[in-house]
Amino acid sequence: MDFFVVDTVGGASVSTSKSNPTIKLPGRKSITFESTTRNQNAATSASTASTAKPEEEESDDDDFGGLPPPGQSIAEALNDNDEPVAVPRNSGRRSLVPSSFVEDARPSTSRTGSKNRRLTAANELNKTDVAKELRSSILTPAIEKRENLARFTMSNETLQHLNRLERQKTKGKNWFNLPAPEMTPELKNQMELIQMRTVLDPKKYYQRAEKKRKLPKYFQIGTVLESPLEHYNERGVKKQKSQSLVDELLADAEFQKFNKRKYAEALELRKKKAYHKAVMKMKKLKKKK
Template sequence: MDFIIDTVGDEDLQVKSELLSEAEKSYFVDAEDRNRAILDLFDKKKQELDQKVEEEEEIQKKLKNIKIDSMFDDFFEEIGWTRSHVMKKISKPPLFHFEQLDIESGKLKSKLGTVDVEKEMKKSVLKPGLEKEHSLPAYYVSQKKLKAIRRREREKTKGPKWFNLPAPEVTEELKNDLQVLKMRSALDPKHFYKKNDMEVLPKYFQVGRIMDSALDHVNERLTKKQRKRTMVDELLADAEFQKYNKKKYKEIIDDKRKSEYRTFMRDKRQKNKAALKNNKLKAKKSKN
């Protein structure tokens, strides 16, 4: 690729063959010399290791040619040893392979630097804040304890068939909301709900939030003041529900008063009958 350089105003550029002088490009020269020195050092080390390997191979060849004394041969035959037990070669794997080195860049070809440390540390036993713990968890866990731990973990969710529905902590507010949902058939007399077959509150459930639709007008949405934290608060703030609640409460009180009045009158009549019967018995006894 050819470059066009504007030399107007600088007469020295017309006679220059390079844009940078020797003093200006010293950094790049030092970097190249350093890489070359590193490669030369590796070559020198490789030659030394190759020479050591050749010397060891020559020593092993010489040892193979040495004959063991006949006395030792008889001793080995009595014990049942062979020559391989004595002249056993121990092969040590090389600590460094020069095939892993990239000659051009002077770096290793292996992926030692690309290890995801955070991912590997998640599997580690050493967690953050370990120094604050008073006791460390046991290394060996019995099968009985493992089963109990797995059972507790399974009880935290409903299972994969129910999309791992969680079992959250039931607070007082959540308990009130669940009781309202259980008695929802009494909230609206015009709406029919299927009978609830659960006698106790559910253990596995999840609380959601209704989001406003983008198609709704601004005036149709609830304001922050109208929004409530729980279902019970919303019901208490609903005027129609309060009106219906007062009506039902009045009906219940009236029915209770009527039933109490009927019970009172029945008890009164029974007492009068018992008193009249006692008076008749007394009258008969006095005549006799």
């Protein structure tokens, strides 16, 4: 069995035989050098800190447990520290939140943190674009022709009243915005004529309209499009045609005869009723005597 000697000093000479090798450990000089360099660096850093920043040592002595000194108010300290904190964004995904909102957002660990962020985003979207609004305030030569110019100085109640009147001009989307035209005497005669269509022609039957029914408010008058096959047969006749139902009936000779006959019958019936009323009145007077 072979024996060996461990040299812990590194410089001592030990009498050994040639068959017994010696193992040398790393010298102490390297360990001593590292420790000395660390001590020198610590000393230099301590000296520079003591010479360059003496105020920090004083501030450590004046620590009030995170509170401001007695001469400073807490509100001012809070306002001074109220600075926007940038939130790190994920570069892999495309963010749908505006960049201004991300810069103004602050990290919050409370349950209402996400709600506050949503409110901040809504406020950012509700901000008025001043530059865009100022473009419309520039005076131009055609400013008098703008229809909504008078609405700027109106109150909310007046605007609501005007909007209500504007909505009343049509029946609505369900009725394809059927308009309410201005009731002129010509239109009124035509609408009354349509209501009395049962007496226009004795050979045609129409559903009897109510006598006390009011004239419709929403209606529209259309134009009958003629067939293209009658283009050559009715050349020069378009100007001679009447523009309304009343004019067409007045130009019809047969209708004039029928109308005169019915009018005479109505007068005779009225005379008979008047004679009957007079007779009944005389009988009542005789009974009283």
